[in-house]
Amino acid sequence: MTLKVAIAGATGYTGGELLRLLFLHPNVEVVSVTSEQSAGEPLIKRLPSLKGYYNLKLEQFDPKKIAEKADLVFLCLSHTKAMEPVRQLLDLGKKVIDLSADYRLRSASLYESWYQSPHTHPELLKEGVYGLTEVYRDEIARSNFIANPGCYPTGALLLLSPFLKAGCIDASREIIIDSKSGISGAGRAPSAKTHFTEVNEGMVAYNIGVHRHLPEIEQEIRRIGGKKRSVLFTPYLLPVNRGILTTIYLPLNGKFTQKKLESVLDVYRGEPFIRRADGAPNLAHIRGSNFCDLAVFATPGGRTAILMSAIDNLVKGAAGQAIQNMNVMMGWDDRLGLISPGLFP
């Protein structure tokens, strides 16, 4: 059986990454790719690395037309642009995986305050499943509509989730999340913030306390752990192409030895894309792959744990997790299309 998929917004980094990965997927055919700015051009003009793999022409995005060709649509649009198309595509009976931020927050007012824009389809906010595969696997399997997580939230929540479920967090202290991201996380549109000579050989934090991934992280901490927790979230731009290295300083409600901390991560046993790192996770070891490498470190007092994860922001943090979610939705093995090892060096 071949699933026909379309990618709306195919020329950004997330769209390009979907195309790179889907080429290896045995059950999928990409039937349509769209681009607002480059419609009419050959796809490979904008993504020359894909020459020889795809022979598609970029189209204007028209949900109705795409629905005639595709069974499932990946939306790689900037925020606010995905709201309406999701409604249309679902109404037309299609499966949708939305990689934008439009349906990640389950509260319209929260969305509106963080994204400074009204939400036109609040009725869908509870319908979409937050696509953190390892956490919401069952809901994803039953759903037609996935709100694919942000890259920072993926790196942070895969670390936190086992500890939230195990109930070992001390409520009186903040959960501190210190996340270093490669530049592709900022997208493909040029800006002063991503200009080579401004970024290279530098490192800087940004949007401290006001990054839009913060409410997403807070929401999921609350949903997974059952309680609101105070979170401090510090994101940085790191002069590498890909990868998010997340360090979490986790307040514990008791003394935890190294062994006890590691046992909490046992919940991931059997998960094909969670690896226990040998030592500290390194961005160099997950480049281009869908893995999330994890580690946990006990501290002298035993009252705070240091958690670390490494993901490729474009793969596990975006396109790879979207494909994994598609696989779960279709009842396929998680690994289809995602088996290529990371690029090292």
Place this chain on the structure above:
Amino acid sequence: MTLKVAIAGATGYTGGELLRLLFLHPNVEVVSVTSEQSAGEPLIKRLPSLKGYYNLKLEQFDPKKIAEKADLVFLCLSHTKAMEPVRQLLDLGKKVIDLSADYRLRSASLYESWYQSPHTHPELLKEGVYGLTEVYRDEIARSNFIANPGCYPTGALLLLSPFLKAGCIDASREIIIDSKSGISGAGRAPSAKTHFTEVNEGMVAYNIGVHRHLPEIEQEIRRIGGKKRSVLFTPYLLPVNRGILTTIYLPLNGKFTQKKLESVLDVYRGEPFIRRADGAPNLAHIRGSNFCDLAVFATPGGRTAILMSAIDNLVKGAAGQAIQNMNVMMGWDDRLGLISPGLFP
């Protein structure tokens, strides 16, 4: 049918790259990996990016033992170290692809003068087929023993070969080869030359006129074109992980228009891993793939052509071409195991 292969010298970059690519090969099983320094350790200890893909333990390299397990052996050893094992493995009826420099030069005395070491098996020098796949495809198909080309020679000869065959070179001027290589070309052993802070944000030429890939290039120019040609070869270290960008200033024996030059490259029609670049080839577009992107530019006078190629030195310049050669030897489609698109960005 499954071919059992072994990799001797599996923990260097070339060996690691073979493992990365072979994981996707439908007809191959890696049954043995060796390492002089890390024998006894799990493979993934030295190549953490492969965790979850391979469960092998590194062994001491013993040709006889390996011959009991494997049908084909990739030798990723430093020069002089492959001479003897090739003889042994061939005598034991195995197929061998040697990624070292030991059998690339077809003259023992030339080898001895460039590598400062006696050649112990000159009788094999003519037996081995120089594994420039697109050029020696038929010989490779009939052979059990491939001397896999060096990375610089691959980038240069894929550009030159069509022009050599077409007989359009002016003998009175030098062929100028200006090649910029990523640091992985220098291998995995640390040295002052590859220390991050010595290399990063710099660029420098090295071994001008005395690089060991020069006689290899000269030999193949002579064999492919039927005549000795003067060559100037300038290699550089470039602060990127992967890739060789080669520019050739080619003296022509007549006036060539852009169209005529491009038509010379038509000999590559049907070759799955040769792409015509749209504009100048970019290392960013072949990263991690087996492609060789080519371009040719006519110049005002029409008497000199500018040729450019981009390859990933670890793939088309080493492990990828070795796998392509294995595929040809086995009568398989060239693309088996090599279909994963390059990583961009």
Place this chain on the structure above:
Amino acid sequence: MTLKVAIAGATGYTGGELLRLLFLHPNVEVVSVTSEQSAGEPLIKRLPSLKGYYNLKLEQFDPKKIAEKADLVFLCLSHTKAMEPVRQLLDLGKKVIDLSADYRLRSASLYESWYQSPHTHPELLKEGVYGLTEVYRDEIARSNFIANPGCYPTGALLLLSPFLKAGCIDASREIIIDSKSGISGAGRAPSAKTHFTEVNEGMVAYNIGVHRHLPEIEQEIRRIGGKKRSVLFTPYLLPVNRGILTTIYLPLNGKFTQKKLESVLDVYRGEPFIRRADGAPNLAHIRGSNFCDLAVFATPGGRTAILMSAIDNLVKGAAGQAIQNMNVMMGWDDRLGLISPGLFP
């Protein structure tokens, strides 16, 4: 004595570099800095590295107002924008160093064909002195108006000039110039071509045969050597912040040994910013300094020489050379303001 200088276009990389260097100049006071886009803001808002060094506010560029404050004006404006102000400032009796391309070509029609814009002050084209310090030192000393050379031309012409003067070039072959430039050469305005993730870990040639620095190089080859020469010029973008590494394959009209080639460079004896490299020049060794490191390599046939130079495109290729020219104009030691060693690593 203190010279009062102004910088028009102070927030780009060239302007910033002038400010960095001039802070160390014992005889200069920067009295005015202008910016089209950021007028009214503190300078350090746009150039935070200069906090603590300058307390200036960015102004709108108004030649008359600036002439009231400054004795000498550095123009760091994009091409076409400097034409008019040069006329005005000279008429007001000021000294001008123009870092734009507006007065580098001495022919209005050549300018117009390469820059696609009419030249409004052709009468000044012969008045401006081309500021290649080591070559036009005497004219610079007598002039009030310097057209500061482009970065690529500086790297190429400092190599070529001694050989042009020595008359050792073979007219029947092209001079081949292969130049690799760091990204700051493309300026501070963000674009797809300079977006971190498009550039990093890549390398690509651009504007082959049609780069605007080509006519500038050709003009000076003709002026310095007394004859028109055929030139092939290939520029590349290199993923480093600073530096141009230029390799020239020079056709010689006789056999030249290594010793003879080196003796040609003796004309630079006494020049404070020309260094003979020990081996091949490395961008890592001139980062941030005004040096031009040179090397020359004889080749087997002796009929072609390989010349190499390394400069920092923002220093010797722009701001540093501009300051050196100012020093010459003022009758000061070349080194004033330029004595800080390069940053290594």
Place this chain on the structure above:
Amino acid sequence: MTLKVAIAGATGYTGGELLRLLFLHPNVEVVSVTSEQSAGEPLIKRLPSLKGYYNLKLEQFDPKKIAEKADLVFLCLSHTKAMEPVRQLLDLGKKVIDLSADYRLRSASLYESWYQSPHTHPELLKEGVYGLTEVYRDEIARSNFIANPGCYPTGALLLLSPFLKAGCIDASREIIIDSKSGISGAGRAPSAKTHFTEVNEGMVAYNIGVHRHLPEIEQEIRRIGGKKRSVLFTPYLLPVNRGILTTIYLPLNGKFTQKKLESVLDVYRGEPFIRRADGAPNLAHIRGSNFCDLAVFATPGGRTAILMSAIDNLVKGAAGQAIQNMNVMMGWDDRLGLISPGLFP
């Protein structure tokens, strides 16, 4: 008056940086440079960027001989190697600034447990002044012997010191220090950890909880604040040449607004090398300079502050601070030799 100085261990990155900076120092002459491995060679052979600045030959390090030439000696030796020479040079009446770790810890047993080596001169441990200039200015001014701080401790303690003195720390929670360092911090000796292709495009934490700079940080927290505090210290290797970006999550013993937090930093008013960053500090803005850029951010609850600093590990984190200490010892302006602005881009 000219101070004659010697540098023992001049060919490492710290020694090279001292030479780069001291060239601009109006009151200093470098009279001797030593190197264990390269004695007899010209200095510029090992540090080509300094060609044209110094004409010195590398010598074997012999404290007595050096004492005949120099008034002050900078020791840039690896740990354990500086112990004895400090004693000898002080006995010979020389001033000493030791950039090794040998005299930073004031307890011999602490040194011995962290450096796995006996301390042969415990009597000097209290005599040496810990050279954190802004904190121990008066002691430094009176001393002949400075133990120059480690790079991580400098970045962390300059942030912490005002808060320790102000007594605003909550003792029940850990001080969390998350520090990202450029690769030059690992020195100039090649290793797997600093091999370009292992490090580039990656990021990884190391020595979590066991880094040798931890006891140094803890000691100074205790000395400056008068009390022992629990510290978690996580260092990372960052793929840039220079710079340490330190983030501290500081537990406060009360609610602090942004304004109140900022006022704590007012103690640095008048310090020439402490800058308040406009937003978050960026490594790109202090590259090559002696500045420490600081910022502080209040958090929603007000009970934890986020502190950030950016320093160049080779300048403020090593050679620059050493020169600043020399200036203080000599009664000179702190800024002598340190006035060159940072390199941007």
